[in-house]
Amino acid sequence: MGRMTEYLTVDEHDMLPRDGAIKLHGEAAFEGMRKAGRLAAEILDAMVPLVRPGVTTGEIDDEVRRLTLEGGAVPATLGYRGYAHSCCISINHVVCHGIPGSKALKEGDILNIDVTPLLDGWHGDTSRMFIVGDAPLKAKRLVDVTHECLMIGIELAKPGNRLGDIGAAIQKHAERHRYGVVRDFCGHGLGRLFHDAPEVIHAGRAGTGPELKPGMFFTIEPMINLGRPAVKLLEDGWTAVTRDRSLSAQFEHSIGITEDGCEIFTQSPKGLDKPPYAG
Numbered sequence: 001m002g003r004m005t006e007y008l009t010v011d012e013h014d015m016l017p018r019d020g021a022i023k024l025h026g027e028a029a030f031e032g033m034r035k036a037g038r039l040a041a042e043i044l045d046a047m048v049p050l051v052r053p054g055v056t057t058g059e060i061d062d063e064v065r066r067l068t069l070e071g072g073a074v075p076a077t078l079g080y081r082g083y084a085h086s087c088c089i090s091i092n093h094v095v096c097h098g099i100p101g102s103k104a105l106k107e108g109d110i111l112n113i114d115v116t117p118l119l120d121g122w123h124g125d126t127s128r129m130f131i132v133g134d135a136p137l138k139a140k141r142l143v144d145v146t147h148e149c150l151m152i153g154i155e156l157a158k159p160g161n162r163l164g165d166i167g168a169a170i171q172k173h174a175e176r177h178r179y180g181v182v183r184d185f186c187g188h189g190l191g192r193l194f195h196d197a198p199e200v201i202h203a204g205r206a207g208t209g210p211e212l213k214p215g216m217f218f219t220i221e222p223m224i225n226l227g228r229p230a231v232k233l234l235e236d237g238w239t240a241v242t243r244d245r246s247l248s249a250q251f252e253h254s255i256g257i258t259e260d261g262c263e264i265f266t267q268s269p270k271g272l273d274k275p276p277y278a279g
Contacts, residue, residue: 005198005210022189022197024215029122029191030256030263033217036124037254037265039071039117044128045270048277051130053107057089061100064115073117076125076194083238088114088127095223095231095240095248096185107133110143112250116194123190125219126266127252131275138226139247140275145177146224146249147274153202153220157212157255157262163200164208170222171203180229182248185240187219190254212257221252 008021010029025033046067050060065086068075075086090098090112091105098112105111114127129143152173153166174181187200198210202222225231227246234241242248251274254265267273 007213009215020197022210022213022216023191024213025191025217025256026215029215029217032120032122033124033191033254033256033265034263036073036117036119036122037126037267038124038269039068039073039119040115040124040126040254041266041268042071043067043115043117044113044126045268045272047113047130048272051105051111051132053132054104056102056104057091057098057100058102060089060113061085061087064113068115068117071117071119073119073124076116076118076123080194086115088112090114090239090248090250092247093242093245095182095225095242096250097238097240099236099238105132108135108139110135110139110247110249114250114252118194121192123192123194123254124266125190125194125252125254127221127250128273129249129251129275130277141177142179142224142226142247142249143275145174145179146222147251149173149202149222149224150220150251150253153222154253154255154262154264157220157257159212159214159257159259161212162207162209163198163212164204165206166220167201167204167209168206174222174224180225180227180246182223182225182229182231184231185223187221187252189216189218191217214257214259216257217254219252219254221250223248223250
């Protein structure tokens, strides 16, 4: 028998332990997450004109940091477990946690930009795929299906369902297209803590896992590979890549479970939730 899931109703001012309990938040916390999530989405909206051939990932990171600070927040990744950048940028076969630097974008690249501003104590965690110029049809299709996986998972994020329902639906959709679903990394609880319970696996069996209850905050962030699911970690200790060098895509939203469904905190105010991005 697995350990019984613990739920903890918390006040927005509580000092929250990372104790494995799933936190249940009230309206003031929802408002904090709305503000942090909106800033995160606005930062990604502002990346659209910047993602073009010749721009370096370091330049994108600098702009993310500038916009985060201008928005009255700080980048949660900056200094997190020794990480020295304001976002993660994962290109082509990089699954997640790509480190910004001197690498220049080139025509046909696909990339994920992952930002987490920490605003007034709340984490707005989101990522989005971008396409540099025109990309091969197989790359664009992978990006489309990965976004579909995210939204299919979100549709099942409502009270009374279980986390396994989300993972099973994502896995079914990805594997219908013969894509691999990464298991090594998952979504997570968040709020005042950057990473907290529960773990949100993007594969699994329907009807299993913790029950979803109003007040839960967590991310859904499927990583979908064009090839097999296996990944490996590079020597830098952060960058995860596909073992078979196949392309990988990811989208991420932060959500809160409501009385009758869920609220997406990180939806784009401009409707720029998936490429191609007009304008």
